[in-house]
Amino acid sequence: MARITLDRLRHSYMEAPAAEEDWAIKQIDIDWEDGGAYALLGPSGCGKSTLLNIVSGLVRPTEGRVLFDGVDVTALPPDRRNIAQVFQFPVIYDTMTVRQNLAFPLRNRGVEPGRIAARVAEIAEMLELETMLDRRAAGLSADEKQKISMGRGLVRDDVAVVMFDEPLTVIDPHLKWKLRSKLKELHSEVRATMIYVTHDQTEALTFADQVVVMQEGEVVQIGTPVDLFERPGHTFVGHFIGSPGMNLLPCEVRDGAAFLDGAPIAIEGPLKPASGRTEIGVRPEYVSVASDGVPARVLRLADIGRHKVLEAMVGETRVSAIIGPEESAEEGAEIGLAFRPDQTRVYADGWLISEART
Ligand SMILES: Nc1ncnc2c1ncn2[C@@H]1O[C@H](COP(=O)(O)OP(=O)(O)OP(=O)(O)O)[C@@H](O)[C@H]1O
Numbered sequence: 001m002a003r004i005t006l007d008r009l010r011h012s013y014m015e016a017p018a019a020e021e022d023w024a025i026k027q028i029d030i031d032w033e034d035g036g037a038y039a040l041l042g043p044s045g046c047g048k049s050t051l052l053n054i055v056s057g058l059v060r061p062t063e064g065r066v067l068f069d070g071v072d073v074t075a076l077p078p079d080r081r082n083i084a085q086v087f088q089f090p091v092i093y094d095t096m097t098v099r100q101n102l103a104f105p106l107r108n109r110g111v112e113p114g115r116i117a118a119r120v121a122e123i124a125e126m127l128e129l130e131t132m133l134d135r136r137a138a139g140l141s142a143d144e145k146q147k148i149s150m151g152r153g154l155v156r157d158d159v160a161v162v163m164f165d166e167p168l169t170v171i172d173p174h175l176k177w178k179l180r181s182k183l184k185e186l187h188s189e190v191r192a193t194m195i196y197v198t199h200d201q202t203e204a205l206t207f208a209d210q211v212v213v214m215q216e217g218e219v220v221q222i223g224t225p226v227d228l229f230e231r232p233g234h235t236f237v238g239h240f241i242g243s244p245g246m247n248l249l250p251c252e253v254r255d256g257a258a259f260l261d262g263a264p265i266a267i268e269g270p271l272k273p274a275s276g277r278t279e280i281g282v283r284p285e286y287v288s289v290a291s292d293g294v295p296a297r298v299l300r301l302a303d304i305g306r307h308k309v310l311e312a313m314v315g316e317t318r319v320s321a322i323i324g325p326e327e328s329a330e331e332g333a334e335i336g337l338a339f340r341p342d343q344t345r346v347y348a349d350g351w352l353i354s355e356a357r358t
Pocket residue numbers: 013024042043044045046047048049050051199
């Protein structure tokens with residue numbers, strides 16, 4: 001397994017990129033540690049596949065370098081990079097048995113038969129495929145075929161990295177949660193460097209130790225699932241992660257303090273100097289109903305079981321609050337909303353400018 005370094009990567013599919021938007025990857029510097037579990041998370045078109053293809057060697061970056069354990073592999077084709085990939089759709093041989101499919105990547109490299117049998121048994125057990133090892137792949141369901149694809153990706157223990165590209169796309173919704181946690185378990189057993197590409201926050205947050213959040217060809221934050229939830233470094237992360245996402249309220253910043261409609265709002269800590277469009281960011285989990293809070297008008301209250309989601313208008317901005325199951329609010333009622341100060345942050349042009357008090 002390897003440490004993977006992306007060094008000042010830029011990529012454009014155009015012959016002569018000029019404007020900022022001509023770059024599919026604007027500039028990316030990342031160090032993926034040996035043995036880590038990483039996710040690349042972002043909406044469609046943000047550049048995830050381009051980045052994955054640059055790591056695998058299918059796409060040669062316009063600028064910058066890809067290093068595996070410090071060795072420059074930028075010019076090497078995929079078959080010389082020693083990587084394993086699991087794609088959206090199963091890639092297996094229908095005429096072979098499950099056992100033969102799992103053994104294939106090892107047999108191809110001349111691994112000794114005893115070692116192949118042991119490794120196939122190990123992977124089959126991890127993926128709960130033991131009972132079907134002698135069945136032909138042709139008769140299996142899409143879910144089962146994709147599990148075999150994953151097994152083929154994991155069976156070699158000498159690859160630099162295992163890359164998963166939206167691997168749960170074909171999986172039946174009721175099995176998804178099971179495979180999601182299975183993949184996490186597999187990582188802790190196999191300890192390979194793994195990169196998992198997805199636009200689904202639950203998949204990314206379940207699988208990865210570190211999540212790389214991308215937007216429009218840029219990395220907006222790299223962090224643990226807790227970091228991304230607790231302290232989004234960019235409003236995009238706040239909005240994209242969480243359900244509902246972070247509330248963002250346009251505010252005024254002056255003399256190191258934040259004001260909503262002229263009233264000061266208690267925030268987490270001091271503000272870094274910044275200019276541009278300023279907003280207060282606070283997650284619905286940290287908004288509560290309080291008579292002395294910011295004036296708001298109730299839009300609706302949705303009961304979603306363990307808690308309720310209150311939606312209200314603060315001026316022109318819609319704000320969500322997650323409140324207890326016993327609380328109630330009438331549609332159209334004038335109420336107050338309080339924001340927990342240590343969880344209330346300020347952003348300028350999207351980027352976090354408030355600092356946590358230590
Ligand atoms: N072969 C190509 N030629 C030209 N432009 C491309 C090509 N592949 C991707 N792009 C463009 O590069 C940008 C990034 O696309 P990319 O496929 O990497 O994003 P993504 O996050 O993987 O999206 P998706 O989840 O939809 O695959 C998009 O604007 C896309 O239109």
